[in-house]
Amino acid sequence: MSSAAKDIAPSAPKTARGARTRARILKAAEDTFGTLGYHRAGISDITRAAGVAQGTLYCYFSGKEEILRELVRDMGHKVRAHLAASVIGARDRLQAEELGLRAFLEYVSANPSLYRVLQEAQFVDEAIFREYYEAFGRGYMRMLADATRKGEVRPGNDEIRVWALMGLSNFLGLRFALWDRDRSFDEVVATISDLFRNGLALDGKEKA
């Protein structure tokens, strides 16, 4: 069993039709939590948006908190799959960072509920929120470690760098993709690319 399958095992549907129903409920929950907020959203708002009966929802989820937990996990899988697809063919880690940042900004712009659901999850159970970033960080750390071995990236503490990079993307997405589209994604990516390629300091780069 792959680790992704194990992650969703407790409520994993047995049939393709079941998987589609479960996905429809999660999508409805994303829209509902994104619009009304977690606390105001009721199970009946979710079933109505999904077009399923309450009894059906309870075949897949024990209640609202489990829906939120599974939704955040599912959003994490989708964001990571979207970013992974965007960097296929990148010639090195630096280009992958550029492609990944652009893909993330596009994703946030197309999926405005992502931030709200994630932020609100903190107050329901901080572990849900933390697990989202830890799962993200684990894959990211492996990629940085590989790139360091290949000589594309300076050696450094990957865990610290990964949290810095996730924070950087998170705030850029919030400001330039979710709140205001007053800067082009090209300009955002070019600015960050320069930071990654050359640092912030003007003076000469040290040899690692």
Place this chain on the structure above:
Amino acid sequence: MSSAAKDIAPSAPKTARGARTRARILKAAEDTFGTLGYHRAGISDITRAAGVAQGTLYCYFSGKEEILRELVRDMGHKVRAHLAASVIGARDRLQAEELGLRAFLEYVSANPSLYRVLQEAQFVDEAIFREYYEAFGRGYMRMLADATRKGEVRPGNDEIRVWALMGLSNFLGLRFALWDRDRSFDEVVATISDLFRNGLALDGKEKA
């Protein structure tokens, strides 16, 4: 009138004693919101923690939402004052970034309510949350622009860089100061200092 004074004018107390009472109420609100959360916290929890009568609280604030708004503004002033004090004597912007990041991690560690109050403010009125970072960003942009003129920092879009830098610090504070103290602040600062001085790429640094 300075812009800082204008910011708090509507409820600004007229006497030193009034200013102390107002500050005591805000500190009590910080602890109460930080522990119970904004929605569970009542005005009576705040007055009890502050040791003031309800009537006194309403001399300074119209209600809970105004307390939150003023608290976030007040927290912003304090964080910025703490960081500004920490970088006095820095020989250049790069050293100021190092000293500022360390001071921020120390501040978060000593003031664990900061994140919770800020994050929760988003769901009360997103403008409160956004204004916190915009106020922070305005000062930060001026410092980057000065440093660029002095030849300490590469030219670049300061608004984009500032949001990236705020995000980076925010996530490092969350992970390494608030959640787990499993890495020393020295190690966090050294890792980020290398990123700022040399970039992430191993190969040669371009001339700006």
